[in-house]
Amino acid sequence: MNKFAKWLIGGLIFCCICIIGCSSMDDTDSKVLSIELLRTSQSWNEVDLPDYPEGKPELVAVKYIIPPGKKLGWHHHEAMNHGVLVQGELTINSQDGKTKVLCAGDVVVEMVDAIHHGENNGTEPVVLYMFYLSQKGMTLTVQHPEIPLK
Numbered sequence: 001m002n003k004f005a006k007w008l009i010g011g012l013i014f015c016c017i018c019i020i021g022c023s024s025m026d027d028t029d030s031k032v033l034s035i036e037l038l039r040t041s042q043s044w045n046e047v048d049l050p051d052y053p054e055g056k057p058e059l060v061a062v063k064y065i066i067p068p069g070k071k072l073g074w075h076h077h078e079a080m081n082h083g084v085l086v087q088g089e090l091t092i093n094s095q096d097g098k099t100k101v102l103c104a105g106d107v108v109v110e111m112v113d114a115i116h117h118g119e120n121n122g123t124e125p126v127v128l129y130m131f132y133l134s135q136k137g138m139t140l141t142v143q144h145p146e147i148p149l150k
Contacts, residue, residue: 038082038107043114044092044100049080050112058134066090066126071119074147079134082109088126092118095147115144 041049060079066072066088074095085102092100092108095115102108110116110130120126132140 037084038109040109043109043111045094045098045111045114047111047114049109052080052133053135053138055135058136058138060132060134060140062130062132062140064126064128064130066118066120066128068120068123068125071149072117073149074115074117074144075141076113076115076144077110077132077141078113079132079138079140080110080112081130081132081140082107083128083130084108086127086129088120088124089122090118090126090128091121092116115147117149 043049068088085104085106085108087104089104090102092102093116094111100108134140
């Protein structure tokens with residue numbers, strides 16, 4: 001190996017060391033963080049989720065805005081879904097009397113094929129992002145108007 005090749009290789013190694021050194025000195029505020037918010041196979045009422053449906057999935061994302069004082073009617077979901085409450089406070093009530101109160105930043109896994117309803121008892125609108133694992137033609141929410149709200 002001639003002198004020029006040794007100098008070139010040495011220079012490349014020096015540059016690589018400088019680049020690696022500089023990249024490891026980045027400010028920690030500029031790094032991407034990955035924070036797992038939830039990992040579960042149960043809904044919020046501690047019931048096991050059903051198996052995945054067979055067939056091609058259809059992923060659906062929905063943003064809900066629920067005004068203060070508003071009660072959603074009794075309903076159930078055919079598709080598994082989970083979401084993040086980004087604003088407000090939401091109370092979820094199951095037909096069997098269980099209750100869950102969500103605050104901004106909370107993650108929820110909804111009940112599947114179980115009747116429940118939500119209500120905003122707070123003073124600001126609830127903003128809730130829900131993500132459904134559905135299939136083409138599957139109804140996301142089945143209303144039960146025959147069940148009166150209290």
